[in-house]
Every structure is written in structure tokens, then in C-alpha cells.
Amino acid sequence: MSGVLNTVDQRTNLVGENRLELLLFSLNSSQIFAINVFKVKEVLKVPPLTKLPGANHNITGVATLRGEAVPVIDLRAAIGFPPSKMENQEQNLIVTEYNRSVQGFLVGSVRNIVNTAWNEIQPPPKTTGRSNYLTAITQIKENDLNRIVEIIDVEKVLAEIIDYDVTISDGVLDERLIAQMQGRKVLVVDDSSTARNQVRDTLSQLGLEIIMCSDGLEALQLLKKWSSEGLNVAKELLMMITDAEMPEMDGYKLTNEVRNDPNLQDLYMTLNTSLSGSFNEAMVKKVGCDRFISKFQPDLLVEVCQTRLRDIL
Template sequence: MSSVLNTVDQRTNLVGENRLELLLFSLNSRQTFAINVFKVKEVIKVPVLTKMPGAHHNIIGVASLRGVSVPVIDLRSAIGFPYSDYGESEQNLIVTEYNRSVQGFLVGQVKHIINTAWTEIQPPPRTAGRANYLTAITQIKNVDPPELVEIIDVEKVLAEIIHYDVSISQEVLDEELVREMHGRKVLIVDDSSTARNQVRDTLSQLGLEIIECRDGREALNLLKRWSDEGRKVTDELLLLITDAEMPEMDGYRLTYEIRQDERLKDLHVTLNTSLSGSFNESMVKKVGCDRFISKFQPDMLVEVAQDRLRELLTKS
């Protein structure tokens, strides 16, 4: 345990193209769950918690970490598991940063970190239904039998606790551009249905038609199929907005593949992710994204769409 707790902070700084590291943990069950190490700030023993009257029922209190108040979410309860009292030696706090907010997740045993490739990450079975709290699954193959690892859709967990406002500030809107938006198409690519909903609910207010894909592979296949049919993708789409972390093909690889295809290379690509800014700024330059914005900022999404349309209208 101590080796995991002592090395998480350093390992979050590792950068690997189309690779990720997963922090594995239990929720007082036989199943193994995981989240991306890039989003983990630290793992600690659970400190003294202060109760918050009127807080969401999945928020069990607030921890004071170096003078900062951090809400603590019971992750087991948040994903729909029945209540289970962790033994004091079994519970840990995973402190994370998502969408520019810091929160802690109460979990059971923190196991270890595995290094894997996005190609080894698969979406959950469609038969799992829309109500599941998984964004992907993978396997640890060097054990007998292979161990299934379920990757939590943290954005969905947070969206059910924190209200995300999709309203657009009036001062951001350019009414002349908005009139030109109607009927234009935007492709959004994200493995989290919650994240796709947030982007869709924001941009559809402009009259944009939203097309959705669950991962980079699905999006690339769609774009190539359109091109094979003789359709000009840059005429079909105003822009593409993609997450960075996705099973089968991440947003960086998707952008790289788009830039390598003569039929697609001029497609405007915006990276929309909850990962750290410094990491993404270097990757954006490396693979050729046009813009990078952190989740979830409705006004910024609108500005990206308006800037792209303004650029097209200026050229025409």
C-alpha cells in the first residue's frame, strides 16, 4: 500500500502517446475498478471529515487538505452499490481533479497501478444499458485467470452530484453568426455519455446539428466512410470536438490520423478534455489540434464554434 501511496504523484506526470496508467482499487467488493492516474492528485488515508448539512447524500463530508476544503464522495454509493461499512484499515481517499474541480473519492483497498495502451481498453458492452457507471473495461492478462477491470465514468458520477449549467452567457453570442449556425453539423467524440450530453445540450442551442461517436476509432471510421462515398467532410462538418481519453483510439491518435488523410486533413479539431492543461498543450502541438479547451465550459464551446464559422465565412 505505502508504495502506491508514495508514487502516484510522480506517475501522474508520465506522458505516453496512446498509453495510460490506471489506478486500481476495490469498493469493498470482489470487483476491481480503476480511474486514470492522470486525474489523480494523491491517495491518502481518510482524514477527519466534517459533515455538511443539506449536502447531496453521496457526499459524506469535507476534508481539509493543506487548508483547502475538498468534498468527499462515497464512490460505492455513488455508482449504485448498497451501503457497506469499510473497515478503518481498508478505506482510502483518492483525491482527483476533474473539470477544474477537486474532490475526493472514498474507496476500499487501493491495489496498484498498471500501465496499458488505449488499444487494450474496450467500451462496456452495449447490453450493459445506459444506466451503468462504466466508461470502459480492460483486462489484466498476466494473472491466471485474467482479471477484469472496470473503469469508472467519473464525469457521470459528478454530473449526478454537481449541477452542470449549460446556459450560454448572452454577451458571448454573436447574433449574426448564430443565424448562420442553423443546420451546420458538429461531430462530438467522447466515451462518456454525460460529457457528450453536456456538449450537445450546449451547442444545440445554436441550432447546430450534433453527431455523436463514442470513441476515436468509431469517429475515424465514420469520417473515412463519408470520404469513400465521395462526401467532402470539411463541407459536411463545421468542426470536430473530441475528448482525449477514449477506449480503442484516443483523441490524440484520432487527430493524428485525420491529419495524415488528404481528404480529412483540413478538418477543424478541438480537444475538449478534463486532463491537465500543460500536458495537453504539448500534445495539441504534437498531433495538430486546432484548439484545446478544458471541460466543462459552455461559453468556450460556443466561442470555438463561432470562431470556426467566422473563419469559414471570411474565406468564402
């Protein structure tokens, strides 16, 4: 199993090229699910778990991995299937890092890694409703047949287990800027409805008007439409806040496209992503973003908006 991810550190060069690699797995059903390899730390057989009294019902227990206590989430139960049964079924643990926290997901069999492009990743059909646990779907060829792969909205799963508070801490809000914030527009681009709502609920407290798009291509088309209508987009928007990983077009490609459009290139852009670390700092410089924020940090979102407003006043 350790061999599945033995070259994961070499895969980061795919990010920024509108490509990604997906780790495919099952939840002991016929369906194929996936998450982005870049967020996976390791895959291993399920170690001994310690039960925690009073924990969320989707937390199976805590695993001790190299001295670190890692909560283990039964992913099957968390997305609405009957809970996993440990006996007589293959069980594996996918250890991930999202939003500056480490957690393990209890899954069934772990299949393989596939290399694909973001433009081959599609949003889930609108007829699936708003309560589904998917950010996107794609297809793979298997035995000469096309199989649907369902990409899990991990941020939605985590938000239902961890209470993400959008309260702004005392002392963060600059009272002198409140009047200037009223009605200014921020474009929020994220494929996770949970993540979009977190940003909206945070920044709407400042009186900002939040416009939301669910992927980079939708956002780029909207920006170009505004530009074609004669709007000065950089003045119309206080900023754009974009996720990195999205179907159709990722946030890095979106940023690059904006910077290469003479009518859009002055737009202030902030990358807001669950991918952490110095790698993203480097990517921000490479593609031309102005700021980078690791999700989910309400105070920092507010600070970025306030700093931008001070710069233009």
C-alpha cells in the same frame, strides 16, 4: 500508500502514444475498478471528515488537505452499491482533478497501477444498459486467471452530484451568426455519454446538428467512410470536438491519424477534456489540434464554434 503514485509526474509521456496507466482499487467487493492515473493527484488514508448539512447524500464530508477543503464522495454509494461502512473495512481516499475541480473518492483497498494500451480497453457491453457507471472495461491477468477491470465514468458520477448548467451566458451568443449556424454539423467524440450530452445540449441551442461517436476509432472510421463516399469532410463539418481519453483510440491518436490523412487533414479539431493544464496545451501543438478546452465550459464551447464560423465565412 504515497509510494503508489510517486512517479506519476513521469507517466504523462504515455499520453499521446495511445497508452494509459490505470489505478486499480476495490469498493469492498470482489470487483476491480479503475480510473486513469493521470487524473489522480494523490492517494492517502482517509483523514478526518467534516459533515456538511444539506450536502448531496453521496458526499461523505469535507477533508482539509494542505489548507484546501476537498469534498469526499462515497464512490461505492455513488455508483449504486450500498454506502460504505467505515468500521472494520479498509478505506482510502483517491484525490482527483476532473473538469477543473478537485474532489476525493472514498474507496476500499487501492491495489496497484497497470500500464495498458487504449486498444486493449473496450466499451462496456451494450446489454449493460445506459444507466451503468462505466466508460470501459479491460482485463488483467491475476493468478493465471483473467480478471475484468471496470473503468468508472467519473464524469457521470460528478454530473449527478454537481449541477452542470448548459445555459449560455448573456452576451456570449453572437446574434449575427445564428442564421449561419443553422444545420451546420459538429462531430462530438467522447466515451462518456454524460459528456457527449453536455456538449450536445449546449451546441444544439445554436441550431447546430450534433453527430456523436463514443471513441476515437469509431470517429476515424466514420470520417474515412464519408471521405470514401466523396464528401469533403472539412467542409461538411464545422469542426470535430474530441475527448482525450477514450477506449480503442484516444483523442491524441485520433487527431494524429486525421492530420496524416490527405483527405481529412484540413478538418478543424478541438480537444475537449477533463485533463487540465499546460500539458494539454503542449499536446495540442504536438498532435495538431486547433484548440483546447477544459471541460465543462458551455460559454467557451460556443465561443470556439463562433470563432470557427467567422473564420470560414
